[in-house]
Amino acid sequence: MSLNAVLEGVTGRIIQRSTPTRRRYLDLIARQQDRGVNRPRLACGNLAHAFAAAGYDKQTIRAGSGMNIGIVSAYNDMLSAHQPYSRYPDQMRLFARELGATAQVAGCVPAMCDGVTQGQPGMELSLFSRDTIALSTAVALSHGMFEGAALLGICDKIVPGLLMGALRFGHLPMILVPAGPMGSGLPNKAKQEIRQLFSEGKVGREELLEAEAASYHSPGTCTFYGTANTNQMMMEVMGLHVPGAAFVPPNTKLRQALTREAVHRLVAMGAEGDDYRPLARCIDEKAIVNAAVGLLATGGSTNLAIHLPAIARAAGIIIDWEDLDRLSSAVPLLTRIYPNGTADVNGFHAAGGMGFVIGTLLDEGLLHDDILTVAAGGLHAYAGTPELKDDVLTWGERRVHSGDETILRPATAPFRADGGMRLMQGNLGRGIFKTSAVAPERWTIEAAAAVFDDQEDVLRAFRAGELNRDVIVVVRFQGPAANGMPELHKLTPSLSVLQDRGYRVALVTDGRMSGASGKVPAVIHLTPEALPNGPLAYVQNGDTIRLSAGDGSINVLVDQAEWSARIPATQPEQEDGTGRELFSFMRTGADGAEQGASAMLAAMENRAS
Structure with a gap:
């Protein structure tokens, strides 16, 4: 199938608009690879500090005989989406050793939850936590100890922030490693009804709290199709996950096998091997367009209309809302997931999930199939379904039929002809x-x-x-x-x-x-x-x-x-408190929503000009 004409036109428009900024970015990354900080260039004192607590892996790190993977984690155990990450570093160290590599936690980034801060003063820190996460990611990777990185994050600002910071180290191969959604609880429609009754004073706080607790009830991401799950969709269509990793539940054998595969792929993608796949080359104009197509085809979060331009700018790529609008005219709506329907992401995944979405979009020329993905098989590998056979991770044949057409439809028979943004x-x-x-x-x-x-x-x-x-x-x-x-x-x-x-x-x-x-x-x-x-x-x-x-x-x-x-x-007049005053410099420096609303990127670009 030839590429859709609108998709081709928008991509060309973005490439042309981005030519000078993309060139500057790639030149920076080339300099970082040639002359930047890395393990062989570290002085003995630098290196000794970095492996002092490495235990079993000390000698391997000291000798420089294998890739050292930097883990940047958004773990905390207050937030359900990130709680499963507590055991990932220990597991990933074992998976790295299987190939003669090592892994160290390079640093952690904050992970605040809009669900907790919704309607509270802390929400005014929310968007700028993305810049903070990007800065924290840069701090983590600045030690020059790593030949690859695993980015552990899921929710609203975390994935965009991780990418914005990681792209400053775009000469390294990197993979996003998810943790998966919690099991289905109280149906979202029932939760919505209780919320409306509470707002009318027809039920009390205890009834509302009981409904909320029945909806958000265990480790994993929230099951409605909000920003967190839209992020996971986006990582799949950009080829930055191990194929099919987005919506596999936490604490399962399949989830662990996918994490193991992520570590093994990182080792394979290193600059010393014959399959070098640096992040700067994986995130290009076509990958950004794929992310926009996925957003529209699945009816994803409007927050990505802010986050996607910010991620793109961090890679020297300039997109705007007119690009999204033009793509929306050509990209059909394939899903009905709450709040655009009654099903949750578990129902979507069971009906065929991301594999089906990517497969049907590829069939209709609505995704760039020639992007550089972390999977060796390219974007077509993301149309398969991961499964365990005798404890071995494999990918089955792609699903050509939806398991439930009230939730998921092919691009030839969509819910709507346009993407709805x-x-x-x-x-x-x-x-x-x-x-x-x-x-x-x-x-x-x-x-x-x-x-x-x-x-x-x-x-x-x-x-x-x-x-x-x-x-x-x-x-x-x-x-x-x-x-x-x-x-x-x-x-x-x-x-x-x-x-x-x-x-x-x-x-x-x-x-x-x-x-x-x-x-x-x-x-x-x-x-x-x-x-x-x-x-x-x-x-x-x-x-x-x-x-x-x-x-x-x-x-x-x-x-x-x-x-x-x-x-x-x-x-x-704005009151101080809840740390809001600490972010005043970000409010002063931020640019507009269409540019991504980032103080960090605005300052960086002003310096470059």
């Missing part, structure tokens, strides 16, 4: 609308604005009955510069209640809504943000706003003379 633009700026999560009859809304500067004020207005009408709720000063761009998912139950009461409701914000956003129309990530004087800062209560995902427009319907005479609103 729309660029919205007009006199309020540019934003994202996730149409795949919203019924088409709700794509166009024209209503009076109710303007808020804080999500708690929205909830107070809801409880007071002030939003019982057709309304477009505007929540501003939620962008990167204002307060770190928190997710506003806490608003979803209340806005859903209004919609269920028969009102036409939408959310417009310069903040985020996450992969857990659901059925309420939302134009999010609006840029320029309200601070200091973006268009949202001029909107007033009662202004008529019209948004239409059909034509990708969002406009405030105010006479131009009146609009020009207005004085922009100012952000309410």
